[in-house]
Amino acid sequence: MNLRYVLQSLRRRPAETIAAAVSVALTVAFLILLGSFTAQTGARLTLRAAARVPVDWQVQVTPGSDPAVTATALRDIPGLLRFRAVDYAKVPGLSSVSADGGTRTTGAAYVVSVPDDYRSFAPGEIRLLVGAADGVILQQQTASNLSAAPGTTVTVLGARRTAQVTGVADLPNADSFFQVVGAPPGSGASAPPDNVLLVSPARFTTLTAGATVVHQFHLRLERASLPTDPAKAADEVTRRANHLVAAVAGGALIGDNLGTSLSAAREDAIYARLLVLLLGVPGLLLAGVVTALVVSLRNDRQRRDLALLRLRGVSPRRAAILIGGTALLDGLIGAAVGVGVALLAPRFGPYGDPSTTWLIAGALTGVLLALATELTPLARTLRGSAPTVQAGVNPLPPTRTPLALRLGLDVVLLTGSAIVFWLTARGGYQVVVVPEGVPVASVNYAALLAPALAWPGMALLIWRVTVLALNRAARTPDADRSGSMPDLRHDVVRRRRIPIARGVTGLAIAVAVTVSAAVFTHTYDQQARLDTALTVGSDVAVTLPPDSTTGLDPAIAAVPGAAAVEQVSHRLVYVGPDLQDLYGIDAATIGRAAPLQDAFTPGSSIKTALGRLAATPDGALLSQETLHDYQLRTGDTVQLRLKDTGGAYRTVRFHVVGVITEFATAPRDSFVLANRSYIASATGLSAVQTLLVRTDRPASVAAAIHAPAAALVNDITAPRVAVPSASGLAAGSLSGLSRLTLAFGILLAAASAGLVLVVGATQRRRSTTALAILDASPRQRSGFLWTEARALTIAGAIGGLAAATVIAAELIKVLNGIFDPPPQHPAVPWLFVGAVLAAAIASAALATTLATRWAGRVDPSRLRDL
Structure with a gap:
């Protein structure tokens, strides 16, 4: 009998089963892909960090030790591929x-x-x-x-x-x-x-x-057997190195290049987990809420079925089994579809094959979610706490403000978020702290409280504002010559302000999750491109080694497609005993080709700093580290040593005009920026070692430049040198998470708008039937649904954009360390934001249109609901 009841329910109401299964499938697929992303990101970061290392170990024989003993010990190292002397x-x-x-x-x-x-x-x-x-x-x-x-x-x-x-x-x-x-x-x-x-x-x-000869052995290790987590892989490599040192009894020292690179990748792994926590988890929770909303479409029907079963003498336990069978079917179908989507996803995006563990976890979560959502609302009736069966079947919409709003929890949460955000800002947004030379990393989890508190705070605030906006005093009834019943529609919306506010909040959070993730990833992509451009130098760069006397002829870069060409003299200079890079530029025009941002010159804009440099012929911009180490200030004179035409170093005087932290092709530590003309006149060398080219077609322009054999031609689309960044997530990890969040975000935003309205229409079928009996036209009946749809869509869109603005700003500031250089302002993908809003509006319009057609039908089954 149980199976027969479930199959009959599926046959008579297939639309409800399909909708519930699809919503469960979305949640299951999202959970599996998100979990797989988390597990596989560490492995990708480990492989990427190892791939950057040409020689894993440099084993140096200590003076007086026998190299043959060390060579024998090397052959016993686990995972050794080969070594060379x-x-x-x-x-x-x-x-x-x-x-x-x-x-x-x-x-x-x-x-x-x-x-x-x-x-x-x-x-x-x-x-x-x-x-x-x-x-x-x-x-x-x-x-x-x-x-x-x-x-x-x-x-x-x-x-x-x-x-x-x-x-x-x-x-x-x-x-x-x-x-x-x-x-x-x-x-x-x-x-x-x-x-x-x-x-x-x-x-x-x-x-x-x-x-004196120094003997070394360069080693390559087998990397596939290393743990997938960068920190664990670094520990494993370090243990192997320690074992070798002990085996040779101090006869060798090890330069562990692989362990160093893996240790550096641990920061990327932490940022990956934080991104999952701050971008992926809100989307996952939203998917669960939407699933619960869809599955709850069965609740009204199941209340009625439950009432009929009780009238026929079915025990509460038996009734729960029958209705639970339907919920189990919804969960099983949805879990199967979700697992299938997760298995197919790697063919269409940067996702790895999901593990068996995550497939099982996702499927179980989908089944449990369907069971909990369908059975929990029926618990009151099964316990017999409802006053009557009819009251349980046709409950009135709530009008009392939720307890959280009565307690002012939204104000408390947003105030706490603002305080934490201010404290984090004062501390420099260092959410991940990786001390130099220390193989551990710490996370300032307190900084994550700002967005964590902002999410529920914004949701409750949107709920409160919506209730206040809809709870306006009813207008005085007037003559309704048009027959559109505006006063009655206003009163109905006012009475349903709590369900509408709940729907507005769901839609707003769906929009906020998607838009905030889009703003964050778009900002990251923009800064990643800038980071690459800084390393390359411009869209295209032609470079010679520093101090090269042959120089580059700017005419070689005058090829079709080159919009601007800037010359840079790259020299090596001694600042005290430190050898640093010196870049001679034309300060007035360098911005035509080199990427510039105000973040390069702390305490000043880049335009102002370059203006001071151009106005001071012997001026120089120095790094903060150099200014601090040598106790220099703006206006001080500094003596630097450069090579002259004879190859000897000579002292040249410069005046400090400011501080600079980054510049095109410059290293990330200490360097000097000065006027190219002054360097040429002071040393007698006018050779140019770098040409920066601005173009919209970097690949074709780079291919068209015929540079000397000793020069390197590089472009932003395919850099031939390693491009460092603050986070190793640029290559694929963040793109995988962003595609996952944004793709599901659009679906969830559309589902939130449409399904809330469908649920509202099903809850009001008695009132629409009553209006039909009172001879209200289909247009008049549909007017109630369209009024509610407009209120929900407009309020949800406005609230979602407001919440997205707050959340995106906090995410970018809190995760400031992932950007290099830090962004001047968030980058908003307006086209995508418009697509999200269009999807929500279209879904709401479609759902309302279908609901009005459904509400226009009056048949005996509807009359029985009265």
Whole structure:
């Protein structure tokens, strides 16, 4: 009998079952995809952090130890792929004879022994520019200093041995390649050496005779077996390194490049979890609310069925089983559809295949949600607490203000959110704190209270304002010549203010969840593009190594599609004992090609700072760190040392005109910005090492530029250098979460608007039937539904946009650390916002149209409801 009742219910009312199953499916799919995103983001971040490391470990043999013992111990490391021996020797310098007969000599240099297959062993370490890969290779900067090319003979000072250059190469990861292994963080060399000679092991001994040799082994580890979480993977790599150090009894030190990169990715993993918490969870809760709303469409019908079952003598327990069977069917169908959607989603978006655990968890959640939603409203009647069966079937709409509003909970929550937001702002919005050199990260969860309190506070405030707006005093009845019954419609809306306010709140939160997520992700995308442009330099950039004397001809960038070309002199300068990058620019015009933001110049706008620089020929903008370390202030004189035409460093005087934190192609630590013309006149070198090109077609313009062999042509669409960012989420993690939230957000916003009105129409079927008996026309009856629809849609849209503004502002400020550089203002995707509102309005119009047609029918079944 139980199964027969459920099947008959499905046959007679298929629309209700389909609507309930679809809503459950949305929640199930959303939960599975959100959970899978959370689980897989860590794995993606781990793989991405590992992929940036060309050499996982640099194992350096300590003086007096036997390299053969260390090599034997390396073979027992778990997960070892392969290793190669690399030797370093520091020599007094290198010299060469130029074509004009002049001799060029460098300062101290490094001669490095690399195996013949090293480029295939570590593809990211050596990038050949010209010549052959085997033989003697000069670093690009060294070749520039010696004015050498393939075929040039170079003398190694000290051993006084000569070698013929076969190629010129760039060392993209020179910082790690020449790191001081075993030194505490921050205590190593401030910059990699300028002069490097790469040779084969066979020639290394003769070229470095008498020099101290440092023996290293470069290792590659198998990464697939590492834990998926970056922090756990870093701990695992560190434990392996400690085991090796113990195995060789202090005979070697380890430069753990892989562990360092994985430790840096732990901040990204924390931000990913916070994004799920602040962007995904509100959407998931909203999906549950919409599902409960849809499933509740059965409640009125089931109250009536329950009344009939009780009249026929069915026990409450038996009635609960019968009605629970229908709810179980809704949940099972919805769970099956939701699991299917989650399995298909990876084919259409940046999602991985969901795990079995999340599939089971999502399905169980959908079934339990359907059961709870359908059975909970019937509990009163099953317990017999309803005064009569008729009262249980046809309850009157509530008119009493909810307890939370009577207690002023909305004011309390919003006040608390504002206080927390102010305290967070005063502290600099550091929600994730990662101390430098410390392998742990802490989360300031108190900062998350601002948006956490704002969500329920805004929902209750929207409810309160809607009730107050709809509870206006009824107008004095007047002659209704048009027959539209405006006074009666106003009074009906006033009496139904609580159900309408509930619907307005649901629609507003749906709009707020979707729009706030869209604003956040759009702002992130904008700043990510700016971050890439800062690293590249502009839409297209042509670069030579710093201090290159050959320079670049601006004419090579005058290709079709180039809107503006700016010249930048990239020099190396000593600030005290620190070697920093110096960028010579044309301050008045640099903004034509370089990306600029006020965030680059704290305490001033970028326009004002560049204006001061342009007005001061010997002016310089310095980093905050440099100003602090050397106790400098605006207006002070600073002595810097630059290379002149003879290659020697000379002192040049500059005046500090301000502070700058970031600039195109500049490193993220210390650098100096000055006037290009002043640098050229002070040093006698006018060579330009960088060309910045503004264009709307970066890929085609980059392909059209014919740069010298030693130059690197880079564009914003496919940067050939690593693009760092404050968060590693730029590549795919955030896009996956945003697509998930925005796609479901539009569906939920439309569902919230339409389904609330459908529920309201079903709740008012008795009143529409009564109006029909009183000879009200279909147009007059539909007027009541359209009046309610207009009130709900307008109030929901306005409330949703207001809530989205507050939530988006708090999200961007609280998660300020994920942006690099911080945004000047939120970026609003107006087209998407319009699409969300259009979807809600269209859904409300469609639902009201269908409801009015349904309300226009009067048949015996409707009369029995009276």
